Amino acid sequence: MSNSDEKLSFISAIGRGIIAFLEVLGCYVVFAYRALSGLWRHTWSLRDLVEQLEKVGVGSVIMVSITSAFTGMVMAVQTLDQFLRFGAGDYIGGVIALSLIREMSPVLTGLVVAGRVGASMAAEIGTMRVTEQLDALKAFGLNDEVFVGAPRIVSSMIMLPVLTIYSFVVGIGGGYLYVVAHGVHQSTFRRSIEVLVDPYDVYGGLLKALVFGLIIATVACSEGFRAGNGAKGVGEATTRAVVWGDMLILTFNYFLSTFLFGGGG
């Protein structure tokens, strides 16, 4: 009997967890809808958009460079070893390129930006909330969710695909250097990329990046807007922005992968 009680409470705990998860997800969806649908009706600042583009884009270049270069190289280390064993050395370039553009570049860029930019957005907006700056915006007759949220979401959605392309180029560069240094011919590497990588793969990778951009800024802004009082509230909002940003990027990545590249086709 106590056994079935335990089972019941276990199931209800899972149920509560799922409901809490959906509630948070719902918050994000509502926030993104309100911020973006207000773009045409409400005032926002072009200057802020440009500033955010710079913050998301230029600010992330160094971290994206380092993560992508080393990821490209480590993939080269693994594929080179195994592919040469099967005598498939001709395909190395293409295989590295495919996994970069389809998976590694969008996901790594997303995680890097969520950690760097998402955290700072949540902290900034959380501080604006607790110091009544958001209320001041409202008092000036502005829609704070649009004024603050829209430029950040839009710039993040623009910059993530750009950074993803950049990450792809750097990653390929890293892999190329390693592979060529270990005796594979340059033209073999290049040709295999041309043969294996389709424009469709590039579009798929960029679509993922666009979605991740939407996720990162929406989560960060929404957490900032919901921040509790004081420095503690802002700190918690920042943590939640990164944790939820990362979780949702990895979850959505799986579903987008099955949708875009799944089914053995």
Add this chain to the structure above:
Amino acid sequence: MRVSEAFKRFDDHQVLKGVSFALAAGEAMALMGPSGCGKTTVLRLVLRLVDIEDGEVHLFGRNVAEADEEELIELRRRIGVVFQGGALFDSMSVGDNVAFPLYYCLGVKDRKAVSERVEEILTAVGLEGAERLLPAELSGGMRKRVAIARALVYRPQLLLLDEPSTGLDPITARLIDELVLKLKETFNVGVLMVTHDIVSALGVSDKISLMDEGRIVWAGTPLEWHESQDPNVLRFASGLRAVRRGERIEP
């Protein structure tokens, strides 16, 4: 502006228990009362930054609770607000802060006119030449004055001031009082001022309301305040006097 029988609770804490007052165009009212009695909450209700629980707020003849999004924006743009902590946009310079309502409320496009107006108002609050500073580089009193400049710059019809002179030295406090008075007299601006500063309450306002525990416990003119034998007024006034003399307040 009229507030009638306003009630507000946060969770299980009943903050406002039926607050009523009215403010005619061009009239100034000081709202006084101990910290935590709900003064800021009254201002937030007026702006509909929080929703009212029971009662009504009318602004310029319009019931705020019934206003749709556009009307609410329109109403808010006619009001200048100084928040208790200043609420300066800390990513922007002082000049950009003060110019903000000109660009985004009035939609002014002429940059030169804006910068002239900003310079003028900053001089009026004794902060000439501070345009390029960031809010983080200012003292508490300076932040307050920038906030006041930002609320006055676009000549709103109604001013809501939350403790504008708290944290200012007496000389600057009087400067702000004079500025508010001048605005009120020249442009017929209505003023609702939350303050602990009895000098500015008596000097600027046409009437005073004293709040305690979510209710207005006394209302009258500055003259009546002086002569009042109401225990609430006496307690509040003597508390302030005692604080000024550095004495302990007997409970």
